[in-house]
Amino acid sequence: MKRFVFFDLDGTLADTDSDIRRAWKAALADLNLACLDFDAKFVAGPPIDEMVRVLFPDRFTPAFADAIRSGFARHYDQDGFPLTREYPGVLDVVRRLKAEGRTLAIVTNKRFVGATAMARHFGWESVFDGVYAGDMTLPKVRKPELLRRVLSKYAANPADCVFVGDTASDFEAASANGVRSVGVAWGYGRPDELAQADTICRCPSDLARAVQ
Numbered sequence: 001m002k003r004f005v006f007f008d009l010d011g012t013l014a015d016t017d018s019d020i021r022r023a024w025k026a027a028l029a030d031l032n033l034a035c036l037d038f039d040a041k042f043v044a045g046p047p048i049d050e051m052v053r054v055l056f057p058d059r060f061t062p063a064f065a066d067a068i069r070s071g072f073a074r075h076y077d078q079d080g081f082p083l084t085r086e087y088p089g090v091l092d093v094v095r096r097l098k099a100e101g102r103t104l105a106i107v108t109n110k111r112f113v114g115a116t117a118m119a120r121h122f123g124w125e126s127v128f129d130g131v132y133a134g135d136m137t138l139p140k141v142r143k144p145e146l147l148r149r150v151l152s153k154y155a156a157n158p159a160d161c162v163f164v165g166d167t168a169s170d171f172e173a174a175s176a177n178g179v180r181s182v183g184v185a186w187g188y189g190r191p192d193e194l195a196q197a198d199t200i201c202r203c204p205s206d207l208a209r210a211v212q
Contacts, residue, residue, distance in 0.1 A: 002180070004156045005097055005211050006147065007128075008165035009108040009115055010045040011187030013090055014122070017044040018083035019076065024051075027071030045167050045188050047109045047134070047142070048072065076114055081121055087186055089204035091127070096208060098127050105130040107150055109143055109169060112136045143173035151177060162211045165189075171196040182210045 010016045021042060028035060035041075035055050042051060052065040098104055105128055108115050112133035119125050132150050134140045141149070151158060158178035163170060166187025174181035175196075183189060183197030184207070194200050199210050 001100070002102070002160060002162045002211055004103045004105075004154060004161040006105050006107045006150065006161065006163045006179075007094070008045070008163075008167075008170045008187075009106050009110050009118070011166040011189070012087075012164055012170075012184055013094075013106070013124075014084050014086050014118070016081075016084045016118075017188065019079060019081050020044045022083070023072050023076035023079065024068075026075040027068050030071045031067060033068075043167070043188055045109060046169060073111060073113070077117060081118060084118070086122060087204065090184075090207065091122075091124075093204055093207045094127055097211065103154060103156075104128050105132060105150060105154075107132050107143065107147055107163070107173075109134060143169050144176040147173045147177050147179065151179075164207070164211065165197075166194075168193040168196055174198075182207070 007013055010020070021044070024042065025038065038055060041054055048069045049065045052068055053060050056064070094104060106115060106119065110133055112135050115131050115133050119128065119131050132146060134142060134146045147163065151161065161179045162182055163174040163179050164182045164184060165171065166184050167189040171181045171183065171193070181197045183194040183200045185194060185200055185202045201207050201210050
């Protein structure tokens with residue numbers, strides 16, 4: 001039995017895409033920025049800097065990304081997540097894992113303020129032992145380094161851990177730290193991204209078995 005189970009948030013625990021897209025579009029409108037192929041290129045889950053590079057490859061600078069991040073934060077943190085939904089059945093499995101005595105934590109590219117606000121909104125604080133995000137410290141760290149720090153915090157042996165996620169950044173973080181990865185097919189990851197996971201779950205009912 002894997003003692004430590006770490007979860008991505010966006011696309012793994014909840015479908016956050018609609019609220020994230022709405023806040024992004026509002027931030028771009030505030031800055032009078034047009035991105036005609038936004039809906040085709042945008043993916044919820046990767047860091048904001050990464051998506052700014054995808055959407056505006058010729059305009060990227062740290063200051064440009066910071067301006068978009070600030071606008072996104074303003075809109076996203078104040079809306080109360082009206083369009084976000086837990087994936088049916090996923091939290092039932094999470095609660096079962098908790099009842100078995102596992103240590104559970106959220107490890108996310110999401111901003112810490114948004115991630116903790118969402119945890120409170122859905123009542124996840126009683127299930128997860130912690131919520132960890134790359135911007136909890138300065139300078140902000142990417143997910144491989146964030147997972148390394150979480151492993152150190154819990155003094156966890158990588159062989160005793162599993163990371164559950166949906167996109168390449170999750171599986172890369174797990175691989176970089178010697179942690180087994182489980183990819184969830186209900187999230188935002190493309191087939192080529194899911195192929196990087198050690199195991200793929202097609203539905204939440206498979207999740208408990210996959211993290212053994």
